[in-house]
Amino acid sequence: MKNILVYIVGLTLFLGACQKDEIPIPAHTPGEINAKIVEMGSLYPEQIWYDIETGTEISRNKKTAFDLAFECTADGWHIVLNGANRMQVAPAPDTFLPTVSDTNGLTFNWDSHTGNLDSTGIGDWTQTKELYILDRGKDEFGKSLGLAKVMFDSVTPTTFYFRYAAFNGTSWTSTSVEKDSNYVYSYFSFKNGGEQVWIAPPKTEWDLCFTQYTYIYYDMSPVVAYIVTGVLLNPYNANSAQITDKQFDAITLDDALNYPLISIIDNIGWDWKSYDFDAGYYITNPNKNYIFTAKSGVLYKIHFLDWYNQQGQKGTANFEFSRL
Numbered sequence: 485m486k487n488i489l490v491y492i493v494g495l496t497l498f499l500g501a502c503q504k505d506e507i508p509i510p511a512h513t514p515g516e517i518n519a520k521i522v523e524m525g526s527l528y529p530e531q532i533w534y535d536i537e538t539g540t541e542i543s544r545n546k547k548t549a550f551d552l553a554f555e556c557t558a559d560g561w562h563i564v565l566n567g568a569n570r571m572q573v574a575p576a577p578d579t580f581l582p583t584v585s586d587t588n589g590l591t592f593n594w595d596s597h598t599g600n601l602d603s604t605g606i607g608d609w610t611q612t613k614e615l616y617i618l619d620r621g622k623d624e625f626g627k628s629l630g631l632a633k634v635m636f637d638s639v640t641p642t643t644f645y646f647r648y649a650a651f652n653g654t655s656w657t658s659t660s661v662e663k664d665s666n667y668v669y670s671y672f673s674f675k676n677g678g679e680q681v682w683i684a685p686p687k688t689e690w691d692l693c694f695t696q697y698t699y700i701y702y703d704m705s706p707v708v709a710y711i712v713t714g715v716l717l718n719p720y721n722a723n724s725a726q727i728t729d730k731q732f733d734a735i736t737l738d739d740a741l742n743y744p745l746i747s748i749i750d751n752i753g754w755d756w757k758s759y760d761f762d763a764g765y766y767i768t769n770p771n772k773n774y775i776f777t778a779k780s781g782v783l784y785k786i787h788f789l790d791w792y793n794q795q796g797q798k799g800t801a802n803f804e805f806s807r808l
Contacts, residue, residue: 515807553669569621599749714754724776
């Protein structure tokens with residue numbers, strides 16, 4: 485735990501050096517404080533997509549509903565793993581012999597929890613044209629989702645082209661995933677023989693995703709990838725700041741000028757709660773406050789009050805938010 489605390493302090497200092505330029509703040513009237521809950525369930529089996537401006541859930545899906553996410557911009561080529569399952573990827577040593585039958589000697593990597601597309605596990609496949617081995621991770625019960633092989637062939641302004649096979653298989657399937665500029669990502673699942681699926685709502689319809697995701701402790705040796713449960717921001721407009729030196733009620737719009745916003749999707753993240761090993765339950769810290777830009781460009785503040793429902797079951801985010 486000491487190493488984790490040291491890492492979090494270091495990460496906070498690092499993020500302070502990665503501040504974005506000041507952003508314009510649209511004129512508006514501050515809003516009232518709203519109290520809401522999002523039920524994730526004690527095993528956290530789903531991802532919940534949330535619109536802060538209406539205070540409503542837009543949609544939800546099983547966290548295992550996809551494996552890969554493909555960048556939807558016309559010049560986009562990045563491919564992202566499903567971190568909700570602690571998915572990982574390794575380049576195979578021989579790109580001309582796509583018949584790898586075991587994982588001996590492979591080095592697996594994960595995507596950065598910050599959402600930085602320059603730090604994905606797959607990396608720049610357009611230059612290497614490698615064979616990749618995918619460990620699809622585990623479901624909410626801890627059951628392995630299995631391994632797969634994939635080779636990414638090409639990308640155009642509208643489409644990704646790639647091939648995939650069962651890990652021990654020699655029969656390859658060629659397929660494609662279509663881009664849609666209304667979304668941040670298009671998604672693909674290896675289930676049902678392989679198919680393109682739609683997961684997140686359109687990028688202008690949601691602000692927060694309540695989900696599990698893979699957090700990387702880079703300061704540990706070896707590096708540790710750990711599943712955490714928290715809140716991710718919409719990459720389409722992920723500008724936010726953490727505020728711990730002011731009470732939630734006292735945070736005003738002027739604070740946006742004093743706390744420059746950074747573009748990291750897990751800046752709200754998971755550590756507004758912590759586990760008390762002696763007591764055997766989670767403790768929520770309401771003094772960890774966050775401001776972030778909603779999809780409309782308006783700034784909001786948010787903090788969390790509890791992680792339990794009235795029956796004492798974990799997995800219920802109790803939070804307050806307000807338009808600044």
